Amino acid sequence: MGKFHRLSSFFSSSSLSSDSEAKKQNRRSFSFRGKEGLANGSAVKNASKTDTTAPKTSRMVELAQQITEATEIVENYFKSQGLPSPSFDVDAPLDYPQLPEDVQKARLDIICLTRELNRLAHGPRESVRWGIWECLDVLSLAALNHYGIAKLVPVDAPIPLADLQTKTTLDPINLARLLRVAMTNGVFAEPTPGVIAHTAASRVLRDDEAMQAWIGFNGEDLFTAAAHVLPALKAHPEATSLTRAGFQFAFDTVDREPMFVTFGKDPARAKRFGRAMVSLTGGEGYEPAYFVDVDKGGYDLSEVDEKEGTFVDVGGSHGFICVDLAKRYKKMRFVVQDLPKMIDSAPKPISEDPQVAERIELQGHDFFTEQVVKGADVYYFRWIIHNYSTPYAVRILKNLVPALKPGARIIINDHCLREAGQENPWDERVMRRMDVVMLALLNAQERTEEEFKALFAAADEGFVFKGVRRPKGCRMSIIEAVWQPDKVEKEEEKKAEEPKAVEETAVPAVTTTTAEDDKSKTEVKAETPAPAADAEASAESKPVENGNGVAPAPVEVKAEEAK
Numbered sequence: 112m113g114k115f116h117r118l119s120s121f122f123s124s125s126s127l128s129s130d131s132e133a134k135k136q137n138r139r140s141f142s143f144r145g146k147e148g149l150a151n152g153s154a155v156k157n158a159s160k161t162d163t164t165a166p167k168t169s170r171m172v173e174l175a176q177q178i179t180e181a182t183e184i185v186e187n188y189f190k191s192q193g194l195p196s197p198s199f200d201v202d203a204p205l206d207y208p209q210l211p212e213d214v215q216k217a218r219l220d221i222i223c224l225t226r227e228l229n230r231l232a233h234g235p236r237e238s239v240r241w242g243i244w245e246c247l248d249v250l251s252l253a254a255l256n257h258y259g260i261a262k263l264v265p266v267d268a269p270i271p272l273a274d275l276q277t278k279t280t281l282d283p284i285n286l287a288r289l290l291r292v293a294m295t296n297g298v299f300a301e302p303t304p305g306v307i308a309h310t311a312a313s314r315v316l317r318d319d320e321a322m323q324a325w326i327g328f329n330g331e332d333l334f335t336a337a338a339h340v341l342p343a344l345k346a347h348p349e350a351t352s353l354t355r356a357g358f359q360f361a362f363d364t365v366d367r368e369p370m371f372v373t374f375g376k377d378p379a380r381a382k383r384f385g386r387a388m389v390s391l392t393g394g395e396g397y398e399p400a401y402f403v404d405v406d407k408g409g410y411d412l413s414e415v416d417e418k419e420g421t422f423v424d425v426g427g428s429h430g431f432i433c434v435d436l437a438k439r440y441k442k443m444r445f446v447v448q449d450l451p452k453m454i455d456s457a458p459k460p461i462s463e464d465p466q467v468a469e470r471i472e473l474q475g476h477d478f479f480t481e482q483v484v485k486g487a488d489v490y491y492f493r494w495i496i497h498n499y500s501t502p503y504a505v506r507i508l509k510n511l512v513p514a515l516k517p518g519a520r521i522i523i524n525d526h527c528l529r530e531a532g533q534e535n536p537w538d539e540r541v542m543r544r545m546d547v548v549m550l551a552l553l554n555a556q557e558r559t560e561e562e563f564k565a566l567f568a569a570a571d572e573g574f575v576f577k578g579v580r581r582p583k584g585c586r587m588s589i590i591e592a593v594w595q596p597d598k599v600e601k602e603e604e605k606k607a608e609e610p611k612a613v614e615e616t617a618v619p620a621v622t623t624t625t626a627e628d629d630k631s632k633t634e635v636k637a638e639t640p641a642p643a644a645d646a647e648a649s650a651e652s653k654p655v656e657n658g659n660g661v662a663p664a665p666v667e668v669k670a671e672e673a674k
């Protein structure tokens with residue numbers, strides 16, 4: 112297992128560094144069960160103190176005290192560094208600086224605990240009643256972004272609503288009502304009635320092109336798809352087909368094409384998606400450095416570099432990970448594979464540095480066909496496998512097999528779900544929501560360590576699962592398997608030599624996915640069905656559970672659908 116560990120021993124972003132801390136966290140989770148709780152490894156000192164003699168402090172007071180304590184830690188740090196206090200004033204910094212670990216933990220505590228205090232202050236009924244209206248915040252932001260309103264408001268001088276209206280096709284009433292909803296979230300301000308000003312948050316909408324794409328994609332593609340998940344689930348409760356997700360119900364493409372094909376037909380929408388991914392990648396906890404930079408817990412490729420090996424970024428978009436890796440590792444070569452349209456739209460040259468650019472090849476390749484780069488050292492999938500339900504994901508891995516040399520590494524860089532409540536509440540919220548994003552867009556899912564292990568086992572028994580590692584501070588995990596068909600052969604030889612002690616049990620139920628059309632027949636059935644006793648080793652013989660603990664029903668996969 113080497114440097115890999117079982118996921119259960121990792122608590123990062125929120126990461127705990129030792130078993131004793133993990134136990135403490137477990138106790139903490141228990142004592143705060145059903146409540147928002149503190150970020151793991153909380154900076155707030157009295158978080159786990161229990162004074163049995165003192166009169167019981169209410170949860171609200173406890174939270175308020177902890178929030179005060181955490182806020183003081185953050186505030187004192189800002190003062191000590193001569194930094195302005197966090198603010199949404201128009202000229203305020205848009206991002207937090209890199210914070211020392213304890214201050215970052217305190218900041219996370221504030222984020223988590225204020226949410227819980229807020230809910231307690233609302234009370235259960237009111238909090239549920241108005242919680243559902245968050246969709247209207249999305250609507251307001253999506254519309255203001257769509258009409259480019261932030262660019263029409265000058266940064267240095269507020270503008271009367273009437274003047275602003277002349278610059279847009281939105282009529283005055285609609286402009287005002289959408290703006291005023293956004294203002295309730297700190298986006299834009301109205302310093303005097305009828306006059307609109309920027310805040311730091313609306314400035315982000317104005318100046319950050321990747322954020323505009325992020326809001327556009329989420330507000331117009333995801334939001335619309337999410338609103339159609341219920342009809343999709345009613346029609347196809349198993350929710351595994353790429354062409355029967357909320358997205359297809361929203362955009363009238365049911366049984367016709369998956370989301371990426373729809374995007375591929377519309378360059379502006381495809382570009383927006385690409386830019387949105389850049390925004391996500393720039394967000395806290397998702398930075399490429401968590402994979403590229405060994406000092407940040409990234410993956411060490413020195414050995415591959417030393418032997419001038421090859422790294423294939425499958426579904427690598429415009430190749431930004433390879434560019435960063437090539438800057439760090441000076442000898443190895445890189446192939447970025449994506450659908451031809453995505454490859455065509457990549458920047459050329461891919462890097463200003465010729466030493467970097469000459470070692471990166473961009474290649475149109477569909478990962479639902481056999482891998483064409485034979486004998487590479489690493490095949491890397493970042494934000495790819497979570498886009499697919501199990502039958503498709505297994506198929507992507509299977510397509511690698513003819514290309515693999517013994518010792519080849521397969522690295523998946525995705526979220527890896529833990530049991531509910533084991534993340535700090537903010538990470539939990541982001542990751543659980545991402546799981547549902549996958550449902551809405553692609554009928555796909557985030558996975559647990561066991562589910563990743565089962566994927567590899569279902570694809571081919573030559574994949575030896577190495578485990579999951581999560582760099583501290585990062586939400587994404589590094590999930591690795593190595594191709595060792597020789598190991599399987601040796602084990603098979605050994606087994607053949609051993610006297611047969613136990614009579615083999617009956618052939619298990621096998622989940623087979625077969626296209627109706629013979630030409631496009633696609634099976635993810637294990638070639639040799641495993642005995643029932645070995646069912647766990649085969650995702651087909653035991654339907655793989657998704658992160659919500661629900662086993663998806665068998666699904667038909669049509670080859671053309673998976674393109």
Ligand SMILES: C[S@@+](CC[C@H](N)C(=O)[O-])C[C@H]1O[C@@H](n2cnc3c(N)ncnc32)[C@H](O)[C@@H]1O
Nearest residue numbers: 371388426427428449450453476477478493494
């Ligand atoms: C969520 S993005 C991830 C991109 C990149 N790996 C990253 O980390 O940002 C999924 C990528 O898969 C690509 N893709 C979708 N279907 C594909 C296919 N059949 N073959 C190859 N690439 C595909 C998309 O074009 C897109 O760039």
